[in-house]
Amino acid sequence: MKKTAVLVAGSWGTALASVLADNGHEVVLWTRHPEQVHEINALHTNSRYLKDAVLSGNIHATLSLEEAVRGAAAVVLAAPSSGMREVAGNMQPFLSPHTLVIHAAKGFEADSLKRMTSVIAEELPQQNPDRIVVLSGPSHAEEVIVKCPTTIVVAAKQLEAAEAAQDLFMSPYFRVYTNPDVVGVEVSGALKNIIALGAGMSDGLQFGDNAKAALMTRGLAEIARLGVALEANPLTFAGLSGFGDLVVTCTSRHSRNWRAGYMLGQGKPLAVVLEEMGMVVEGVKTTRAAYEMSKHHQVRMPITQVLYQVLFEGKEPKRGVEDLMGRVRTHEIEEIAQEAAGKWLG
Ligand SMILES: NC(=O)C1=CN([C@@H]2O[C@H](COP(=O)(O)OP(=O)(O)OC[C@H]3O[C@@H](n4cnc5c(N)ncnc54)[C@H](O)[C@@H]3O)[C@@H](O)[C@H]2O)C=CC1
Numbered sequence: 258m259k260k261t262a263v264l265v266a267g268s269w270g271t272a273l274a275s276v277l278a279d280n281g282h283e284v285v286l287w288t289r290h291p292e293q294v295h296e297i298n299a300l301h302t303n304s305r306y307l308k309d310a311v312l313s314g315n316i317h318a319t320l321s322l323e324e325a326v327r328g329a330a331a332v333v334l335a336a337p338s339s340g341m342r343e344v345a346g347n348m349q350p351f352l353s354p355h356t357l358v359i360h361a362a363k364g365f366e367a368d369s370l371k372r373m374t375s376v377i378a379e380e381l382p383q384q385n386p387d388r389i390v391v392l393s394g395p396s397h398a399e400e401v402i403v404k405c406p407t408t409i410v411v412a413a414k415q416l417e418a419a420e421a422a423q424d425l426f427m428s429p430y431f432r433v434y435t436n437p438d439v440v441g442v443e444v445s446g447a448l449k450n451i452i453a454l455g456a457g458m459s460d461g462l463q464f465g466d467n468a469k470a471a472l473m474t475r476g477l478a479e480i481a482r483l484g485v486a487l488e489a490n491p492l493t494f495a496g497l498s499g500f501g502d503l504v505v506t507c508t509s510r511h512s513r514n515w516r517a518g519y520m521l522g523q524g525k526p527l528a529v530v531l532e533e534m535g536m537v538v539e540g541v542k543t544t545r546a547a548y549e550m551s552k553h554h555q556v557r558m559p560i561t562q563v564l565y566q567v568l569f570e571g572k573e574p575k576r577g578v579e580d581l582m583g584r585v586r587t588h589e590i591e592e593i594a595q596e597a598a599g600k601w602l603g
């Protein structure tokens with residue numbers, strides 16, 4: 258049994274805390290909301306995020322970052338990407354250089370366009386950056402909390418760190434793979450949310466399954482194109498954090514991004530949609546970030562570009578689909594992906 262800290266107590270942090278508690282670890286769950294501390298400790302529920310779930314007695318909630326982090330063998334950062342720098346920076350004074358740091362967010366930092374492992378490494382200079390782990394893959398909190406069979410991937414440059422995270426989380430209902438491709442796992446986990454917004458929008462417009470399959474397939478192509486430009490292994494995009502998470506986020510009614518897209522497709526304005534969701538919808542900020550990155554790296558990302566126009570420039574979703582369908586004819590398999598696959602396969 259190890260002391261583990263999970264920061265913060267949103268849907269995903271609470272579900273990951275439950276996996277760790279089921280594995281017999283002592284879990285300290287940090288939140289900035291006093292009412293959540295009371296509810297989790299007294300009633301063993303976190304009803305705002307996971308309505309009907311009863312949490313393990315091994316989970317203790319606290320408002321004190323010091324209490325959560327000091328002496329922990331591992332810290333799991335499950336804040337949204339917009340809060341990651343603040344949370345990592347605030348816990349830094351209490352963290353030992355030997356503590357395993359794992360993050361589970363799916364997005365980029367809005368202004369710098371940095372990946373989360375880079376943001377965390379900057380805030381935690383005492384930590385070996387090659388030991389910072391990202392946890393990703395097809396895994397809705399609502400299903401993990403009721404122990405539905407789930408597979409995920411943990412990536413770190415140093416294999417031993419990824420394996421330590423694998424040991425911590427692996428359970429009969431939570432199967433964990435390792436991957437050394439941190440860039441690929443972070444980029445695919447973040448970008449699939451854009452495509453899920455599009456898939457939801459397509460469903461909201463009643464465009465059917467052909468359209469959704471097209472969005473997912475061509476979405477994966479543009480995710481991989483940007484990933485390869487950032488030096489990811491193209492094969493990662495066929496894995497759990499790529500194809501796997503794309504499938505679940507574009508098809509599950511648990512998905513916040515799909516649900517937000519659905520409402521947009523029905524004609525609701527973005528501000529109203531975000532207000533109604535009341536939970537983080539990472540794909541909105543990620544669309545802006547990926548749009549900027551595609552320009553910077555000169556990567557074609559037509560679906561992202563259309564989503565950007567719908568979200569931030571007032572384009573009608575239906576018009577966006579017409580624009581995508583009417584693009585100049587092109588080939589399906591791009592040379593860049595073939596070249597990159599050859600490089601990685603040797
Ligand atoms: N919900 C899910 O099923 C999954 C979520 N994720 C990822 O996990 C991350 C968190 O998502 P959710 O748990 O769904 O979000 P959520 O909306 O359920 O909860 C987010 C929590 O973070 C807190 N928070 C935000 N900024 C903070 C800050 N600066 N300091 C302290 N607390 C802060 C909020 O108050 C809220 O309690 C996202 O990047 C998401 O993409 C990944 C896999 C599954």
Ligand SMILES: O=C(CO)COP(=O)(O)O
Binds near residue numbers: 394395505514
């Ligand atoms: O990443 C997720 C599932 O793997 C969660 O996606 P949503 O944020 O769209 O719910």
